[in-house]
Each structure stands twice: as C-alpha cells, then as structure tokens.
Amino acid sequence: xxxxxxxxxxxxxxxxxxxxxxxxxxxxxxxxxxxxxxxxxxxxxxxxxxxxxxxxxxxxxxxxxxxxxxxxxxxxxxxxxxxxxxxxxxxxxxxxxxxxxxxxxxxxxxxxxxxxxxxxxxxxxxxxxxxxxxxxxxxxxxxxxxx
Numbered sequence: 001x002x003x004x005x006x007x008x009x010x011x012x013x014x015x016x017x018x019x020x021x022x023x024x025x026x027x028x029x030x031x032x033x034x035x036x037x038x039x040x041x042x043x044x045x046x047x048x049x050x051x052x053x054x055x056x057x058x059x060x061x062x063x064x065x066x067x068x069x070x071x072x073x074x075x076x077x078x079x080x081x082x083x084x085x086x087x088x089x090x091x092x093x094x095x096x097x098x099x100x101x102x103x104x105x106x107x108x109x110x111x112x113x114x115x116x117x118x119x120x121x122x123x124x125x126x127x128x129x130x131x132x133x134x135x136x137x138x139x140x141x142x143x144x145x146x147x
Contacts, residue, residue, distance in 0.1 A: 001032075001034075001035050001036075001123060002035075002036045002037075002038070002120065002121060002122040002123065003035070003036065003037045003038065003122055003123050003124075003125050003144075004037075004038050004039070004040060004076065004113070004116065004117045004120065004122035004123070004124050004125065005037060005038070005039050005043065005073070005125045005126075006040075006043065006110075006113055006124060006125060006126030006128060006131075007042075007043045007046045007047065007113075008020075008126055008127060008128055009024065009125045009126055009127075009146065010039060010043055010047065010069060012024045012146075012147070013025075013028070014065040014068060014069060015065070019147070020127070020146065020147040023146050023147050024146050027146040036074075037073060037125075038073060038074050038075070038076045038120070038122060039069060039073045039074075039075055039076070040075070040076050040078075040112070040113045040116050041075050041076065041077055041078060042078075042109050042112055042113055042116075043113065044066070044069065044070065044075060045109075046109065047062075047065070047066050047069065048066065050062060051063060051066060076116055076120055076122075078112065078116065079116070079119055079120075081119045082112070082115040082116045082118070082119035082120075083115070085115035085118050085119055085138075086111055086112050086115035088138070089111050089114060089115055089134055089137065089138055090104060090107070090108075090111050092137045092138065093107065093111065093133065093134060093137060096133075096137055097133065107130060110128065110130050110131070110134075111134065114131060114134045114138075114141055117141060117142075118138070118140050118141055122142075123142045123143070123144050124141060124142065124143050124144070125143075125144050125145070125146055126143065126145065127145040127147050131143050
C-alpha cells in the first residue's frame with residue numbers, strides 16, 4: 001500500500017507528546033516490506049509556517065522535527081493531474097456545503113492534499129473530518145485514521 005500522511009498525522013508521528021503518537025508508531029512498526037509512506041510538499045509548507053510562528057524556546061525542537069521529516073519520508077510534489085482533481089473537488093465541496101468564497105479558500109491546502117492522494121493512488125492518513133466530506137463527494141479518496 002501507498003500512504004500519504006496529512007499534517008496532523010505527521011504531528012502525531014513526530015511529537016512524542018501527541019495523543020496519537022503511540023498509535024502512529026504501532027502502525028508503522030507493523031508495515032509490510034512493500035508499504036510506502038509519503039508526505040505532501042504542502043505538509044512541509046505547513047510545518048515550516050508553524051516553525052516561523054513558534055516561540056523562540058520551541059524553534060530548535062520544531063526545526064529538528066522538520067529536518068527528521070525531510071530525511072525520513074519521501075515528499076510528493078504537486079502535479080498537473082492532481083490540479084485537475086483539485087478543481088473538481090473544490091467546486092463540488094463549495095456547491096454541496098454552500099461555502100462562501102472566503103470559507104472555501106480556507107480549505108485549499110487540505111483539498112490539494114486530498115487531490116494528491118487520489119492522483120498518486122495513496123491512502124490518505126488523517127483524522128481531519130473535512131476529508132470525510134471530500135470522500136463523500138469523491139469516493140476515489142481512501143482514508144484511514146491511525147489514532
């Protein structure tokens with residue numbers, strides 16, 4: 001199987017104090033040799049934003065986590081195929097949920113990550129409820145929560 005970790009799953013994995021940390025470790029230690037796990041370049045962007053806004057006393061720890069993520073997990077880029085899927089998901093999500101321009105923009109990164117998971121044939125690992133809404137619109141999205 002191929003898995004794409006969302007930002008919340010990454011936080012669980014790399015933060016020993018996170019509520020989902022132990023579950024992530026258990027899941028990853030049960031992998032089969034053919035399983036692959038990836039992150040989206042967008043999750044890296046989100047973590048860098050967190051670093052830039054962190055208090056000075058937490059920056060060293062956060063930088064180490066980001067460096068560990070980059071050295072341990074392959075990063076999926078954005079693709080033209082995923083862009084087309086993004087457009088369809090976003091338009092459908094806006095229509096189904098009757099979202100304003102401002103509200104639909106707040107979901108851009110999550111919709112891009114979902115589109116990447118579909119395009120790259122990955123199971124999206126997250127516990128963000130927005131992805132269940134997207135899955136209802138586009139059943140091609142496969143989700144798992146490892147919490």
